[in-house]
Amino acid sequence: MPNKLGFWLIWILFSVYAFIFAPPDRPDTLQLILKLSTGDWQGTNALIVALFNLMGIFPFIYACMLASDGRGQKVPAWLFASLSFLAGAFILLPYFALREPNPTFIGKKNRLISLLESRWTGIGVTAIASYFLFYGFANGNWADFFQQWQTSRFIHVMSLDFCMLSLLFPWLLSDDMERRGMSSDRFFTFIALVPLVGALIYLCLRSPLIESEQEATA
Template sequence: MIKKIGFIVLWLGFVTYAFFLSPPEQPGTFELIKNLSTGRWEGINPLIVSLFNIMGVFPMIYSCVLFIDGRAQKISAAPFALVSFGVGAFAILPYLFLREPNAEFPGQKNWLIKILDSRLTGVLLFIGAAILVSYGLVNGNWGDFAQQWQTNRFIHVMSLDFCLLCLLFPALLGDDMARRGIQNQALFWTAALIPLFGALFYLCVRSPLPEKNQISTPQPAST
């Protein structure tokens, strides 16, 4: 219960800070978001381009765990996972508050779970994130980014959202490892403590999710 209260308090605090305490929204924010979304990156700091696209990778990382976790929950994880593509941790925190700890995966994997459970998915996400981070680090202007972080609400909140998504992943990690029979503290702390790439490394190396056969209805004995 204490953990649940912590999640909802963190969500309320993040919402309050984002809308009332963060830097003011700047003119041209909508145009910036449109250009970032459509690949018109000329004149935009590569660090911002990289961060914006990584915020699309993170919901995929969470989806690789959320859809599996949600199979045994009273609530569906799908709406939270899908909305997180637009609002990040604003959608993940309510799910963490509503879910219950569960270390089992009932039933069979459907086609979506098979894709999200695949190590190949993790590898592709890892490669994509590595390209984005390299692009930002090599070509980015840190002075400009720092100035925009201090004055632009969109850049400021997006950066905090990135940090929060890094911190929240361990809340789902323990149960995901238990479902797979993984007892490796080194792997847990690697995924928990290394921002972004720790979670991606975990998706690349985790054991496949075991399936439980559905209980078949006994057939009447023949006479």
């Protein structure tokens, strides 16, 4: 119960800060979003390009985790996973507040779960994320990024959303490892403490789900 209340409180504070106290939006925000979405990156800081695209990778990482975590939950994990591509942590925080501990996978894997938990899926996601990490760090302008972070609500909130998604991941990690019979405390600590990269490594290395003969109810 304290954890649930904590997630609701974080969600409220995060939302209030993002929509009330974050810097105001700049006049060119919609134009910037359009350019980023269509791949027209010329003249745009590479760090912003990388961050925008990684914010599409992170929800996919969560989809790979929620596919099995949602089995047996009272709330539809697939709905939160889908909407997180649009709203990031703003939609995932309520899921964390509503979900129950789920260290056992009930029933057999369906096609979607098999696809999202595949090691090859993890490798593919890691390859794409690695490209944008390299692109951003190799070509980005940190002074310009910090200036835009201070003056643009879009950049400011997107950066905080990235940090929030990084901080939330360990709350799913423990149950996911237990569903797979993985019990290494050192491995958990390493994955939990390395933002994004730790999650990518986990998707590539995690053991298969341990299925049961019990019928799934969700």
